[in-house]
Amino acid sequence: MTKPAPGAPRLKVPLRPADVRGLSRLGVDAVVGVTDLVETMHHTIASVSGITGRAPDGRPSGITGFVYRAVRGTARTVGQGLDVLWGALPFDTATSTPEREAFVAALNGVWGDHLVDTGNPLAIPMSLRIGGRPYRQALANARPTGKLLVLVHGLAMNDLQWSRRGHDHGQALARDLGFTPVYLHYNSGLHVSQNGRAFAALLDDLVADWPVPVDELVIVCHSMGGLVTRSACSVAEGRPWMAALRKLVFLGTPHHGAPLERGGRLVDTLLGVSPYVAPFARLGKTRSAGITDLRFGNLQDADWQHRDRHAQKQDDRRPTPLPDGVQCFLVAATTSAQSTGLRSAMLGDGLVPVASALGVHRDPKLALNVPQSHQMVVTAANHWDLLSRGDVYQQIRTWLT
Structure with a gap:
């Protein structure tokens, strides 16, 4: 050879x-x-x-x-x-690698709905994991506590990517506050509302099967993960896990959308002006349902059903308030050295504007109205720095203490 x-x-x-x-x-x-x-x-x-x-x-x-x-x-x-x-080759049960997990997660973020619709084996089935393994296997030789922490990743990412630059919010909170962290792994190319329903069902099973009584459930979510979590809460009224849910922490969540996705719709429109370039608009329209949900921050089926999701021009979402009786905390970031100004307002952390991450909206029915004491704005940081910045972790730890 x-x-x-x-x-x-x-x-x-x-x-x-x-x-x-x-x-x-x-x-x-x-x-x-x-x-x-x-x-x-x-x-x-x-x-x-x-x-x-x-x-x-x-x-x-x-x-x-x-x-x-x-x-x-x-x-x-x-x-x-x-x-x-x-298909005739033997099934490979070898342990996956972080590189493979990242590659498959990126494919799911961009074409995840297409992968599901075509029965493609690359489509990620939703699961709860610890260290990349099913959580039940991981807990077999562990001592879980009644303080349950669930972490929800963002678009085109996976559960292993909570570890960044030697830091993992989940592991740090386990060490410092006694939480037992479990990580959601899901196909981020599906509609947020589809993932929200599936996540709510998984949490039912998680709380019911947890080896010890769950005294406290906390969810920490990054980026799109916050939308999936809010969607799950909106369909889970009366479920046992909602009774155990105490706090939600949102890191860079586009509660009211991201301008880059709205820019994608503009490109589609411009390409459709001439019949000679209109066919190329199909390339832009291959982006996943999950991505187009980020235009305005869709959370419910009604926010996207019975319409062309690629052509949605107006923010006509149904109001989805934060869950009652649950303390909610918001962290926004900006690449600027100052938390105010045009750069922070338009791009924020490079993907999510500061106002969107803080739930600010001109329509009072859509505004989240989270108290100032439950907000944090990090400067000179991008979207992914929220996973590893020491000051972000210290604030999360303070809120969860």
């Missing part, structure tokens, strides 16, 4: 056969999608459309149409053969 040349790049993401099978399916989907795009462009040019306006309907006919159908059919046939080949 030929050895790699010195200095040659090595595979840094060790994949399982099921992963390669999933990537193979994505590759076929991409070939079919690009073929559709080129076919539409061809049909538009052949129809001599004007520079602006609506693209012509239908597909090319005759030999041209046959060629495009043949390309799609060949791609699907090859894809089915590869799927059978990879």
Whole structure:
């Protein structure tokens, strides 16, 4: 066997056969999608459309149409053969790696709904884990306490990424305050409301199965994880875990959306002006349901159902207040040296504006109205620094003491 040349790049993401099978399916989907795009462009040019306006309907006919159908059919046939080949390989139960977990989480963040709709094995099933293992296995030789801490990650991330620069809020709170941390692992490309319902059901099982009585349940969430948590609380009235829930801590959560996703909708609109570039708008519209929920911070099914989620222009969400009887704490960050000013107002931590992270909204029905004493704004910090900054941890520790 030929050895790699010195200095040659090595595979840094060790994949399982099921992963390669999933990537193979994505590759076929991409070939079919690009073929559709080129076919539409061809049909538009052949129809001599004007520079602006609506693209012509239908597909090319005759030999041209046959060629495009043949390309799609060949791609699907090859894809089915590869799927059978990879499916015949023995199932790999080897322990995953942080690199693989990060890679798969990123794919789910961008195309997670598509992965589920197509039955792709790369789709992440929601679970509660400790150290990347099912929490029941991890607790087999542990001594859990009645102070239960659940941590919920953000978009395109995974539960292992709570560990950053040698710090993990969950492990630190276990050491300092006696909490037992459990980490949610989920497909962040699904709608927030879908993940919220599934999370609420998992919390039912977690509290019921916990080895000791749960005296206190606390949830710490980062970014989109805060929206998923709020959505879970909105459908969990009367459930036992809600009775145990004492505090919620939100780190950089886009309670009222993120401007970068609204910018994505603007790009879609501009590309749709001319029939000659309209096909390329499809590329922008492949982004996941989870991402488009970040435009305004959708929490309920009613916030996105019965509408084109890519074209939503107005913030017409139904009000979803914070849960009654639960202390809520908000942390925002800004890359600026000052917590006020245009930079903080527009970009905040690079993804979430300060006002959105603090729940401020001009509509009083949507504003969260969290007391100033329950807020913190961190300067000279980006979105991910909220996971590792010492001052952020000290504030969380104070709030949870």
